[in-house]
Amino acid sequence: MSQSILDLCRSGVRAALRFGATDAEVYGQSAETTSATIEKHDLLMAKTQQETAFGIRAFVGSRLGFASTNDVADLERACREAVLLAQASPADPGNVLPNTQTIAPVDGLYDPAAEQYTTDRVVEKAIEMLRIAESVDRRVVLGDAEFASKRSERAVANTRALAASERTTLFLYSALATAKDGDRVSNMDYQFGATRSVGEIDVEPIVRRASQNALDSLGAEPCGSSFRGPIVLSPQAVEALLVGLILYQLNARNAVRRQSRWGDALGRKVAASSLTLVDDGRRAGGVAASAFDREGTPHAPVTILERGVVVSLLHNAYSAAALSQPNTAHAVGSAQTVPAIGPTNLAILPGSASKDDLIAEIRQGLLVTRFSGNVDPVSGDFSGVAKGAQLIADGRLERPVSGTLIAGNVFECLETLSGVSQEEETIVSLTLPYVRVEGISVTAA
């Protein structure tokens, strides 16, 4: 490509104005990805992918249209289409561009060493994951695993004098393990890891954790009896059961849509005092760190829940304008989507108790490693299977259990949450502790 992504974004903005837009934004991204996939405990395939894409938001007054193309030669046509879509749309006063601010770069997003990370090194890493699983226990099977190396550039320009770009590198790795012992097959366990730097690539912890969790669930038997009581959630179960609903409720777009109970809850207590939630789009080493969001607003640390009280919703330019609140720079999305709202490096701050302390206080309960179920983000009702679960009896882990259903309401869980662990795990861009919640219905299958 003879022109830079940012230059092409700028030329797209000019084209949109020529076609009749009153304001415009062009977001561009290009990426080269090399990956190697493990399937059935064997190397499946290596793959390379090169892509470039542009997303154009054209504003005609407060009418908005969006078009995207992955063909540089098609950019002008896409700009014209975005304007035509805007002209055919009803007006919405929330359709605005963000105020342009000075963007300070974030260090450590791009590792030049990644340029030498060739296909054979990617394949080597995938094979290393296989060998690690075998070293944990010969009964472990890596059913699915992947190692990927990605170099990207993204840029955004708009009619408010915004012109920003940054390059990033990212290494992503995942492992799905099961354990087989004769006819006995464990639950699967899935773990992820990521880093931006070649020197920090470390596939071992995730492969070991997935393998050990799979082994621990071998020989699981039904729970025996149904009861209502406390459960301890692993960081991965916290993500599946609690974080999705919290983010849905704190997404300011859902407040605008009148689909959030917490849309007007600023300053109100919605969860136990032990729950504090922060998001930092500039956090050093965070794999979701970057200088600016999808709309070009600079990232900054945000406290979302403080001791159970709602401090801030997550905003992009639309929701900030619609609710007259500060824009928190949480516009997310690709060049093929209009900017939505989402977290960056999100963390529930650790508590003072150890994971063992949380378990020791339970007479009858469950430790849930993974939750496979349904959480209704509107009503808060959840129901699903406790995977990799261990029965807790008289303060100790008694035995693995299978086919056990848990059900309750997440809003009630957050209010009655009775413990947050010191220990925490990072799951790609989330950093989460173990959490104990009360009054959960546990149904033995």
Place this chain on the structure above:
Amino acid sequence: MQQLLERIAAEAEDWTELRFQARQTRTLTVRNGLLESSTSVRLKGVGARVLALGVFGFASTTDLTERGIRAAVAAARSAARTSAAAKRDRVDRLANASLARGVFPVDTRDPLDAHPLEEKLALALETEAHVRAASAKIVSAAATYDEIQDEKVLVTSDGASAHIFDSKPSFRVLAVARDSGDQSLGYDTVGVTGGWSDLFAARTTDELVDHAVRLAVDSLSAPQPEGGTLPVVLDPELVGLLCHEAIGHTVEADVVLGGAVTADKIGQRVASELVTMCDSGLSPYDLHAVGTLPVDDEGVVTGRTVLIERGVLRSYLHNRETAAHYGVAPTGNARAFVYSDNPIIRMRNTYIEPGEQEVGALFAGIRRGYYLKGFAMSGQADSNAEFMFGVREARRIVDGHVGQLVRGATISGNAFRVLESVDAVGNDFAWEKGAGACGKGQAAKVDSGGPHIRCTLTIGGRQE
């Protein structure tokens, strides 16, 4: 493009597959009286897959010049050769198949492009307004129209050369009701392979609105179910979901080779003899099922595959690699969502054949159980056929009569044990996947369905 791809494939040293794809996606979402988004996304590129030294390599490019495509082929070949030393089980050969040649148009009399954007936008605006007007308890409403239109050219070095067109529109309605601080969600969707009028042949937008609003409003006062293992009647949507998610994935031959519960079970009884389950690239019983495709992404002409015949496991779902491994014919299940995805084994339209019972008769004889309808938000199934699905609409059955709605119901169990428990199969049939898609590292538009069935399974609920 077809001639260029044929020439490059013919000159390739190793087995080579080239797939050009141009996709246009259009989405209109109206929410609470405002147009939330009007988007048009165009993608085009070529995916190249090469089999060298017994290993596949894959590369994709958006550079559609001859030089760009040849570079992608070289990158795929290099990826394959780099991997060869580390690969344990090499691919000896690909199974022979009836490879497609020719043009494969969309089967519709009413193409999407014959209907202007304004007409589609007007329908979304009008439908969303109907949701808000349907009840004072509705606090949020949305209507979304989506369309995916594809043009593909698929060429392989061993003879496939197909020019394929596809068109998959869908429509979704969402309603959120609130009362005394309590909120609940209702929604309904339709989706087809076909044109504009095909989309609303099974259900009109008014019917979608009525259903979504009724669910949202009625759920406000609904209790949670009591958990336990009970007799239930499943509607065609949940039957389809069970077929696809809990059984279908375990008969995908790549999953079978990974150690699925179905390994070594061909010829064995795995379900009640009332159950015959199939996966088809065609659309039997009712036209325009979402997963309909005439040719898969290896160039294999599709057909109907009987997976379970009167309770006995008969076949897995294959691509050309696994078909060679098992010594059977490919079933036409190799699919890739976009040009940058390599083809993997995916389902198409998966269903249970209808039986002989009147649907009403299925409820008789159930003293205490549930009538379970539709899929809610999320679900998961393991390769051991254990599954968990949220249920959109669960109603108590008492002494053979369908009654009170309960909310937040989840079903779980082992899908084969559920199919073994089937003691009645209705004589009705519907495709019900709607606007949804299947995920397996990449998306695929699929459909699933069947008749109503009666069986036994576990419902998650509240313990006192």
